[in-house]
Amino acid sequence: MNRKNSKVVSYNKWGYIFLIPFIVVYLVFQFIPLVSTVYNSFFENYRSGLTQIGPNFVGLANYAKLITNGDLIQYTKNTMIMWILGFIPQIFFSLLLGAWFTDPSLRLKCQQFFKTVIYLPNLIMASAFAMLFFTLFADSGPVNSILVSMGVISQPFKFMSNIWATRSLVGFMNFIMWFGNTTILLMAGMMGIDQSLFEAAEVDGATSNQVFFRITLPLLRPILVYVLITSLIGGLQMFDVPQILTNGTGDPARTSMTLIMYLNKHLFSKNYGLGGALSVMLFIITGILSMIVFRFSNSKK
Amino acid sequence: MSKKLLSVVLASAMAAGVLAGCGSTPAPAAAPAPAAEEKKEEAPAEEAKEEAPAEEAKEEAPAEAAADEGKVLNIYCWNEEFKSRLTDHYPGYEEVDATNGKIGDVAVKWNITPSTDNAYQNNLDEHLLGQEAAAADDKIDLFLVEADYALKYVDTDYTMPVADLGLTADELANQYKYTQDIMTDSNGALKGVSWQGCPGVLIYNREAAKEVLGSDDPETVQAAVADWDTFVKTAADMKAAGYSVMSSVNDSYRVYSNNVSTPWVVDGKIVIDDNLMKWVDDSKALVDAGETGTHALWSDDWSKGFYPDGKVFAYFGPAWLINFSMAADTEGSIANAGGWGAVEGPQGFFWGGTWIAAAQGTDNPTLVADIMRQLTTNEQIMTDIVKADSDFVNNKPAMEAAAENDEYAFKVLGGQNPLAMFCAGAEKIDLSNLSPYDQGCNEAFQNAMKNYFDGNSTKEEALDIFYKSVVEKYPELTY
Numbered sequence: 001m002n003r004k005n006s007k008v009v010s011y012n013k014w015g016y017i018f019l020i021p022f023i024v025v026y027l028v029f030q031f032i033p034l035v036s037t038v039y040n041s042f043f044e045n046y047r048s049g050l051t052q053i054g055p056n057f058v059g060l061a062n063y064a065k066l067i068t069n070g071d072l073i074q075y076t077k078n079t080m081i082m083w084i085l086g087f088i089p090q091i092f093f094s095l096l097l098g099a100w101f102t103d104p105s106l107r108l109k110c111q112q113f114f115k116t117v118i119y120l121p122n123l124i125m126a127s128a129f130a131m132l133f134f135t136l137f138a139d140s141g142p143v144n145s146i147l148v149s150m151g152v153i154s155q156p157f158k159f160m161s162n163i164w165a166t167r168s169l170v171g172f173m174n175f176i177m178w179f180g181n182t183t184i185l186l187m188a189g190m191m192g193i194d195q196s197l198f199e200a201a202e203v204d205g206a207t208s209n210q211v212f213f214r215i216t217l218p219l220l221r222p223i224l225v226y227v228l229i230t231s232l233i234g235g236l237q238m239f240d241v242p243q244i245l246t247n248g249t250g251d252p253a254r255t256s257m258t259l260i261m262y263l264n265k266h267l268f269s270k271n272y273g274l275g276g277a278l279s280v281m282l283f284i285i286t287g288i289l290s291m292i293v294f295r296f297s298n299s300k301k
Numbered sequence: 302m303s304k305k306l307l308s309v310v311l312a313s314a315m316a317a318g319v320l321a322g323c324g325s326t327p328a329p330a331a332a333p334a335p336a337a338e339e340k341k342e343e344a345p346a347e348e349a350k351e352e353a354p355a356e357e358a359k360e361e362a363p364a365e366a367a368a369d370e371g372k373v374l375n376i377y378c379w380n381e382e383f384k385s386r387l388t389d390h391y392p393g394y395e396e397v398d399a400t401n402g403k404i405g406d407v408a409v410k411w412n413i414t415p416s417t418d419n420a421y422q423n424n425l426d427e428h429l430l431g432q433e434a435a436a437a438d439d440k441i442d443l444f445l446v447e448a449d450y451a452l453k454y455v456d457t458d459y460t461m462p463v464a465d466l467g468l469t470a471d472e473l474a475n476q477y478k479y480t481q482d483i484m485t486d487s488n489g490a491l492k493g494v495s496w497q498g499c500p501g502v503l504i505y506n507r508e509a510a511k512e513v514l515g516s517d518d519p520e521t522v523q524a525a526v527a528d529w530d531t532f533v534k535t536a537a538d539m540k541a542a543g544y545s546v547m548s549s550v551n552d553s554y555r556v557y558s559n560n561v562s563t564p565w566v567v568d569g570k571i572v573i574d575d576n577l578m579k580w581v582d583d584s585k586a587l588v589d590a591g592e593t594g595t596h597a598l599w600s601d602d603w604s605k606g607f608y609p610d611g612k613v614f615a616y617f618g619p620a621w622l623i624n625f626s627m628a629a630d631t632e633g634s635i636a637n638a639g640g641w642g643a644v645e646g647p648q649g650f651f652w653g654g655t656w657i658a659a660a661q662g663t664d665n666p667t668l669v670a671d672i673m674r675q676l677t678t679n680e681q682i683m684t685d686i687v688k689a690d691s692d693f694v695n696n697k698p699a700m701e702a703a704a705e706n707d708e709y710a711f712k713v714l715g716g717q718n719p720l721a722m723f724c725a726g727a728e729k730i731d732l733s734n735l736s737p738y739d740q741g742c743n744e745a746f747q748n749a750m751k752n753y754f755d756g757n758s759t760k761e762e763a764l765d766i767f768y769k770s771v772v773e774k775y776p777e778l779t780y
Contacts, residue, residue, distance in 0.1 A: 049453040139602045161755040249748045252757035265773040
C-alpha cells in the first residue's frame with residue numbers, strides 16, 4: 001500500500017518539474033513586472049532634467065490625477081474607434097476569403113500564392129508601414145499629386161489635419177496588416193468543421209448563403225470569439241502605427257492619441273508613478289472589455 | 302523503469318535549458334578555443350610575425366599614455382555637423398569610417414543620436430548618469446548641447462568648467478558674449494564653448510523676389526518685409542503670384558519666441574508670453590488666407606521649398622540653416638544654384654547654436670581642451686570654416702573683418718556677403734529669457750497650435766493641449 005502511494009506521488013513530482021520552465025519564465029517576465037508596476041503606481045517618481053524626483057509614496061494620487069483630468073476616456077474612445085475602423089473590414093474580408101479558400105467546390109487556383117500574399121503585409125514592420133503611409137499621404141505626397149492631377153480634387157487634401165482621415169488611415173493600416181492573419185485563423189476553424197455537414201446541406205438543397213450563415217458561422221463561434229478577444233487586446237495596445245503616422249502628437253487635436261501613446265508620453269520624464277498607474281488602469285480596462293466580449297458571445301446560445 | 306529514466310532525462314534536459322538561459326556566457330567562450338588552437342598550429346610563422354609589432358607597440362604605449370591620457374575619445378552629438386567640422390578642420394583628424402575616427406593614436410568614437418523625440422537627450426542622460434561607473438574608455442569625453450536645452454546641463458556637475466581644462470578668459474575674449482552667457486552656470490563658471498554664432502536672417506528666394514517685388518536687391522526686399530504689417534502685405538502679393546510667403550508658420554516661430562519678455566516658466570508655472578500669442582494670431586491670419594502651410598519643421602513638405610518647384614518665398618534661419626540644411630549639395634536646389642538672398646527681416650532673432658561641453662570625468666581632458674581651443678579660438682581654422690562651409694563663426698574681430706571682405710561671399714546666396722548682417726545680429730542676441738524647459742515648450746506649443754491653425758480646435762482648446770503636453774513632459778510644472 002505504502003509503496004503504491006509513493007509511486008503516485010513521484011509521478012506527480014514530474015508533472016511539477018515539467019511546469020518549472022513555464023513558471024520561471026512567467027515569474028521573471030510577467031509576474032514580477034506586473035507587481036512592480038502596481039507597486040510603482042503608488043509613488044511619485046520621475047526625472048526633471050538630470051535630477052531624480054522621488055520615489056515618494058503618494059497613495060492613490062496618481063490614479064486620482066488620471067481620472068480627474070478626463071483624458072483617459074477620450075483616449076480610450078480614440079483607441080476603440082480606430083480599432084473598430086480596422087476590425088470591421090478585417091473580419092468581413094477574412095470571413096469572405098476564408099469561406100472561399102475552404103470551399104472545395106470553387107476550385108480556386110493558386111491558393112498558396114494568394115494565402116502568402118495576403119499574409120505579407122503582416123511581415124512588414126508596423127513602423128515602416130506607418131512611415132510609408134505618412135509619406136504617401138503627406139500634404140504634397142504622391143497620393144495628393146495623383147488625386148490633383150486626375151482632377152478628383154483641386155487642392156491637396158490635408159489627410160493628417162483631418163480627424164476622420166487620420167483615424168481611417170490608422171484603421172486601414174491595421175486592417176491591411178492583420179486581415180491575412182485572421183483569414184488563416186478562420187480557415188483553420190472552417191477546415192475543422194465536419195465535411196459531412198456541408199455535404200448533407202448540399203443534398204438538402206441549401207444555398208451557399210444558407211450554408212455559410214446556418215452551418216459555418218455557428219460552428220465557427222469559438223474561433224470567432226478567440227479572434228475577437230485577441231484582436232481587441234491587440235487593438236487596445238495599438239501604438240506604433242498612430243505614433244509614427246502622427247509623429248507622436250496624436251493630432252489632430254489629440255483625436256488619434258491611443259492609450260499606449262499616452263503612456264509613452266510619460267516616458268519623456270521617466271514618470272514611473274503616473275505611467276504605472278496608467279498601466280494598471282489599462283489592465284483593468286482590458287480585463288473588463290474582454291470579460292464583456294466573452295460573456296456576450298457565450299450567453300447567446 | 303525505462304519510463305522513469307526517460308522522464309529523468311527529459312526533466313534534466315529541460316532544467317538544463319532553463320539554466321542555460323541564465324548563465325550561457327562561459328559556454329560559447331569554451332567552444333571556439335580548440336579552433337583557435339588549430340589555427341595556431343597551422344600558421345606558426347604568421348603568428349610570430351603578427352606578434353612582433355604588437356609587442357613593440359606595447360612597449361611604446363606606457364610612455365605615451367602618461368603624456369596623453371585615455372585612448373578612446375567618446376563624442377555624443379545629434380547630427381553630422383560637428384563631425385564634418387572636426388574632419389575638415391581639426392589638425393590630425395583622420396576618418397576611419399562613419400562612426401570612427403583617429404587623432405594621433407586616440408580612437409574617436411562618434412555616438413550620433415538624432416534629436417527627434419528627445420532621443421538624443423535621453424541617450425545622453427542615461428550615459429551621463431552612468432558616467433561614474435563606466436570604464437575609462439566608455440566615459441563620455443565630449444558632448445554637444447543646443448541653446449534650447451543647454452541650461453539643463455550647464456547648472457549640473459555633469460559638465461566641466463572650461464577653466465579646469467586650461468582654457469583662459471584671454472583665449473576666449475574674441476567670442477561673442479552671448480555664446481558665453483548661456484553656458485555660464487550660477488557660480489559664474491563657463492561650461493562650454495561654441496565655434497558658431499547663430500543670429501538669424503530672412504533668407505529669400507531671388508527668383509520670387511524678382512517676379513513679385515520687381516528686384517532681388519536686398520534693399521527692395523528688406524523694404525517689403527521691414528515689419529510684420531508689410532510682411533503680411535507681401536504675403537498677399539506672393540500668393541497672387543503662386544508663392545507661399547514662407548514654407549510653414551513654424552518658420553517665423555523663432556522670430557517671435559526670441560523677442561519675448563518672460564521665460565516659459567516662472568516659479569514653476571507655465572507662462573505664455575504676449576509675443577507668442579501674437580505669433581498665433583498673425584499665423585492664423587496667414588494660414589486662413591492660404592498664404593503659408595502648417596507642417597512641422599524638417600518635414601518633407603517643409604523642405605519642398607528648397608527647390609524651385611516648392612514655390613516658397615522665404616525661410617527664417619541662421620547661417621547653419623543656409624549652408625547645412627538647405628540641400629546645397631543637391632543638384633537642382635535653389636541653394637545649389639546660388640538662388641537665395643539674405644536680409645534682416647522684420648525682427649532680429651537667433652536659432653540654435655551648438656556648444657561643445659566636456660563631460661565631468663573625461664579621461665581625455667587635454668585632447669578635449671585642444672579641440673575646443675582649435676575650433677573656437679584658432680582664428681585661422683575659424684576663418685577656414687567660414688570659407689569652406691559658409692558658417693558664421695564665434696570670433697568677433699575676425700567676423701567684422703570678414704564682413705568687409707568679398708572673399709567671404711556665400712555661394713548659396715549668389716555671391717552676397719551676409720556676415721555684416723550676422724555681426725549686427727549677434728550683438729543684439731539676448732538670452733536672458735531662456736529656461737531649461739525651452740525645448741519641450743517650443744515643440745509642444747508649435748504642435749498644439751497646429752490644431753488651431755488647421756481649424757481642428759479653438760484657440761482655447763489648442764492652449765489646453767499645449768498645457769497638457771508640457772505637464773506630461775515636466776510633471777513638476779503647473780498652469
